[in-house]
Amino acid sequence: MKNTETVCKKIFRLAGGAQCEVMASIHSSALTRFADNVISQNVASSSATFTVRLLDNGRTVKLNFNQTDDASLKRAVSSGLEILKKQKKVPGLLPLAKPRPIPAGKNLYFKETAELSPLYRAERAAELAKACKRNGQTAYGTFENGASELVIANNLGVFARHRETSAVHSVTVRDRDGFGWAEYSAFDVHEIPFARLNDTARAKAAASRSPREIKPGRYTVILEPQAASDLLCYLAVYGFDGQLYNEGRSFICGKLGKKVLSPLLSFGDNALDGAAPGMPFDYEGQPRTKAALVENGVIIAPVHDRSTARAAKTASTGHALPQPSDMGPIPLNLAVKPGSGTLEDLIKGTERGILVTQFHYTNMLKEQLVEMTGMTRNGTFMVENGKITFPVKNLRFTQNMAEAFNDVEAVSGQAVPCAAWGVMSCPAFRLKNFNFSSSTKF
């Protein structure tokens, strides 16, 4: 911390009269990967990188380096100042941000999580592998932990610092031609329910053996939280990016205040004290605000950084990515409002539909429609008359997500942390008329 502050001050001195922003990212992580019931890869890395942005009289340059001895700092900043001199002036260039009060945010740093040993990670992998071996199954997955610290500072007085830890247990189990999967990510390793995840993946693999081929077409789908979050994060990121909105490229253009999605759908971005917390400031060092995005199907507003806010004649919501950025501001701490009941209740209420554990290789076809494609994976099941009746071979969907999430039948009452573009908390969903365009061979 002190060292980071010292480096920032040295960089500010070297920048002279230019406006100067420093983003310092200090990161350490370790990951144990297992496959075929053995540890296949076991790695650790640590890094400290400094990204410096210089602005002077309508000119700008960004430097990135990881050596911070005096000679390296001088060389980097001097080369940046030289590049500045060679540019033409851009009159409208946005100056750096001035300091604003940063809210406290949640404590997301847990020392024990940061310091897990390679032996601890190996033991977690071994627990699943041994259970799989005993039952003729095969374990694959990862267990990783890490700690990161981010400082955003500039010579106008901004100094914001955040640190957090992470631990993720992700398991895939193969049972002959059946596959199952479960995952949990947490800031504190003690929140991870290892045994339950292992049991879920193993049971799902056993249940998905001998899948049957079904005809592609439109089906009711029950999306487990990870599957639902995979689609909703595209809807949120491509729909509520202030830059895409300003450029007329978002599905919410011209629809603010209108009911476009299902009344059962509400989600927002809240890094401060929501279900998916994170850094209480953005990458310009501006305070994150709580942003309601969709309330009961009504579109509220996009998120903004200072640049898109200026173009839209509004205020930044504190959602900037590192500047300058090809992508605009995006919501990275999404919380979807839960409904009621359990996943089992969603299944019970289904006359005929498909239960999806997870999607694979989802991608965008048309961003302004949030039209997407992707495959089901690791446990896809037919549901008939409120019961899972048989596993099905994986299916490809091709679907407009704004339409899909206007067809919500039910939302479960429990949201769980899901892997998305940032952090996301999401419940399970049941949607009508979901379009599966083809199937695969397994």
Next chain:
Amino acid sequence: MFKLAAKAIEIANKYKVDFGDVRVIEKRSQNLSVKNGEINGLTDQTTLGYGIRVLYQGAWGFASGSRMTERAVADTALKAIAIAKASGLLMAGRVRLAPEPAYTDFWQTPFLKDPFAVPVETKLDLLFRIDAVLRGNKKIRVAASEMRFLRERQWHMTTEGSRIEQVQLSSGASLSATAVQNGDVQTRSYPCTHGGQTLAGGWEVIEAMNMLDHAEQVREEALALLAASVCPAGVRDLIISGNQLALQIHESVGHASELDRVLGYEESYAGSSFATTEKLGKFRYGSPIVNLVADATLPGGLATAGYDDDAVKAQRWHIIKDGILSGYMTNREFCGKIGMKRSWGSCRADGYSCIPITRICNLSLMPGSTPLEQLVGEVRDGIMMENNMSWSIDQKRLNFQFGCEIGWLIKNGKKTRMVKNPTYQGITPEFWGSCDAIADHGEWRLWGVANCGKGQPGQTAMMCHGSSPARFRKVKIGMHG
């Protein structure tokens, strides 16, 4: 740097590891982009660090660091050994590496003009001139152009005695125009999408693209796409060109032939492969005219180097020969599983902080003998698609769907009207089996993939795919949500 690297080898030898190596890497990159009349980014990056890999009592450990002192290197080596000891808790048998001679060598990417010596103002001037042409119509809401340059210098030492220094250099650029009207958004790019074209080489790569000469056509085609009708659905013949065929090769053959994935070592993330090892030398992957060659010696290739990160010398080999599965992308750890005594050498890491893993090498579709006019002339009802916009494939690399930037319908042997939002779907061996013509060598181009993701923790690698436009019969076209 070899002096610093030697400290890691000293520690590895002291602990009597089965194998150990250290890669010290200095990376310099420069990215410049202009968007809508303003500099959108001008980034200059320099990083330095090292990654140490040890095979201790048959189990792997890896650690990396960026503090450039002998003491820090020694501590990192000890950390790698401690991790390897933990790996020993859950192993089936000792990992053994295929043998490879020890090399002392220097290799570098051939180039004519050092892109880092070209003044920034020269680069920006070209980008701003392109930008002005792209913005020549009010319906163009996003005009974007960019350049990127990367030089990676690596000092690699192994406990087997290899001492290899390599310098890889690449240059890339792109331009695109996005037109918006009445809720429709259409983008046209040159030379291709996803950040454009990147090849090994210097400033001459940029000069060869003649970017300014193409800006007006890009703008006009983006506008024309707004007025074009949507690609009709149906089953018809398909001719693929531009970087779309490169992506088709990449996703349905490149990743499918990575031996670590085939053996299940990627199952937890990107998946496995249908191209399992019992199929080697027997399985009909495509029609008899389909030949796909991996080549780490290919001039201009982004995966071209003297040696891979297993310290294996660069080679050229068939993945598909006359339509039959004939090889895999290998490393020294897994090649023995298919009876190979030596790795083909396709093991690479993303910078100093990542462990080397099996990667797609440069992988190219060999040209056919059909002139492009004949390729089109023999189609009664078809479509030509160019440049990738979206991609998705299942975890065994069978069912895929691609979306392209632009399409032209073909009727009775003639390329006719432009269509927008073209997509197609297929199953890999059936699709390559339907390939009945490949354009001749005069149409053959090398396409760079500069952002291939794989592994956990995620790694990015670069490689190239060469191809001429190719024709596929009776393909499912035009899926929409």
